[in-house]
Amino acid sequence: MIRKLLLILCLSLSLMNCSDMLEMDPENSVTFENGLESELDLESTLNSIQYNIRQNLGVGQWGMIVRGIMCDTTEAVVARNFEYSYAPKQSWNDHYEIIAGANVVLHYVDEIQMPDTRKNYYRGAAYFYKAFAYLELIQYWGDCVLVDENVPMDSQAKSYWTEVADHAIDLAEKAAALLPDFDKVTTANGEAARYKSAPCKGAANTVLALLTSWKAGCKWFAQPSERNYDENELWKKAEAACTAIIGSESGQAKGVYQLATTPEEVCTSVLVGESKESLYESQYIGFWDEFDMTGWNPLQDNATLFQTWPMMDIGKKDVQTATVRIYAETVKRMYESGDLRRDAYFYAFDEMSHPDSVSVTGGFAYPYKWRKVALVTSGSQIGKFLHIDQNRIWWRLADIYLLRAECRARLNKTELAIADLNEIRKRANAPLYNASEHGGDLRMTIFKEREKELIFEGYRYLDIVRNNYVRSMLGRGFRLASDQDYVDGCLFWAINTFAFVYNPRLRQNTYWQKYEQ
Structure with a gap:
């Protein structure tokens, strides 16, 4: 797998049909022969990564989402109840194409003449995309192959998800330090960014908050040898990243992003796209003619x-x-x-x-x-x-308010956690927090608020895993799974067969190996 990553990227770049959204001239297509020779080449490479995210990420997530989606009954009983008689496999190839593309940018950025501010933007964008890809890899596959900037040309074994998380956290921190706020992002031609698919500081801090909270909350199923870390330090990092996005320690947001006025506006504006509540999104509106809709649906469908x-x-x-x-x-x-x-x-x-x-x-x-x-x-x-x-709205500000509330509840910052919880309730005209809710369990109350605010948006399964509510909130198969089953990776996809062809050192997720004997 590893030795093919850059070849796959270059092939996809040279064959891709890009419109004005990507602004990519076929004469500037990236190949090993001509490399990246100008700032426009760097921008085109980043745009191709955006295209990959828009076209491919999320397409196979439904089998994971339905495990935790809020419902009473569903036809997806096998996934819902974790009653597989086979290994549910998904390909991670698109995620590694994103990582490979970002590494191409990092390899060439210092060889191209341009101001340092532009170089910093391209570095930050590349770090963001890598961190984003690794976030999804550890959330959906667990242990995975860690590819740093020096791409190995021979086969490579997996790393524990905790190690990958550390690497991705470092990438996200670099991205947040280098990238400007969205309203300051410009193209190679000096024009303001048109779409919220452009990497920016808020998006990088969101990925940082999600990575740190995932590693902190998921310590319960880490390998025993990998549990020697202080999760409270990670919750502090996640809280700080959320605060950087919100722009205030408490109350109304004072940064680039603002909550929509009402829940109705969430439906009619925020989830449509390009609102002030949206932190990062994939642009579909106006570009549907770029997609072959036969047999393909974006996640929002x-x-x-x-x-x-x-x-x-x-x-x-x-x-x-x-x-x-x-x-x-x-x-x-x-x-x-x-x-x-x-x-x-x-x-x-x-x-x-x-x-x-x-x-x-x-x-x-x-x-x-x-x-x-x-x-x-x-x-x-x-x-x-x-x-x-x-558009596909990856994350919105209400999510970050409630994630910060969770961080603060775990850090015993009770009053601040309640203030964040109430900020979302006030918009919904819902009763403010009462200490009697859920037997005084503030963290459960925050989880339930996320359930109400973000219903059907695809986050609940990940929220359940991060909070270790799997045996109380998920289907019967999850209740019957042993502690070792969770350590062995039952929560994750099995790796698609194709990945083993080019990487002989790769091994299947431990839990799913029994289906391959």
Whole structure:
């Protein structure tokens, strides 16, 4: 695998069909023959990495997300209940292409004449992309191959996820130090960045917060030999990274990012794209013609697995056969009366949850978090639902407020944690924190608030793992798994078979080896 990484990158760069979003001239395509000779070549390489993230990352995540998605019943019972009779394999090739592309930038950046401020931006962007790729690798595959800037040309064994996390944390810290805030990011031509897919300080601090909190919270399943670290120091780093994003120690954000005014605005603006609450996103709006939609869906189109009518032009009864379903009574228990999220995140909730509607609804609620759709414009299906026409929002400010609240709860900064929790509740018109909630367990209360605020956005499984709630919050197979099963990697994907072809020293995730004998 390792020896092919740069070859794969160069092939993809030379064959890629790039539009004005990437601004990449085929004459400047990167190959071993001509290398990177100008700042535009560096920018084109970074844009190709953005393209890879937009096209490929997240496409295979549904099997992981559904394990923890908030629902009452689902057709995805094998993943939900962890009842595999086979090793669920996913390819990590795209993540290593991102790392390889970033290493190309780091290799050439000092050879190109340009101001130091521009060199620092390209270094920071490359560090950001590598840290981002490693974050997903350790969250979804656990132990993985660690590739530093000197790419080995022979096979290489995996490293423990804890070691990879340390490397990625260092990368994210470098990125946050080098990158400017989003409103200061410019292109090689001196123009302001148009899209929030551009690496920036806020995005780098987000990855830093996620990496440090992951290593801190997931110590419970680290290899015994790898547990000799102080998780409180990591929680402090995560808290500091969150504060750098928010721009204030408590209360209203005072930095580049701002919370939207209402939960309704979260649906109509934030999750669509380019809002002040969005920290990092992949740009899809305006660029759908670059994708072959046959057999491919971006992650946001997973909403079609739980959102039915009225987003799609199908009958109201189809909610009863959605892949993922949640009862109206569950929603009522989650959101207190007056919580604006109940009416924003679920369509016509009072009407559709009325007892008179049960014959139509089956008792299920109608998730309605993704609103903007593209319709078929020609042919016999004209006017029919085609796909969700929104950007992929990787992270938003509400997530960071609640992550900081979790950090502070773990560090016994109780009042500050409550203040962050209440900042999100105030927007939703939800009751402010009461010490009696969840038996006085503040961390559980924060987890439940993330559950309410970020419902269906794909974070809950990772939140459950980070908090070690796997036996109380996940399906029956997770409850039956032993402590050693978790150390051996049952939470993660099995490595795709193709990865072993070019890397003979690579070994399958320990837990899944039993399916390969």
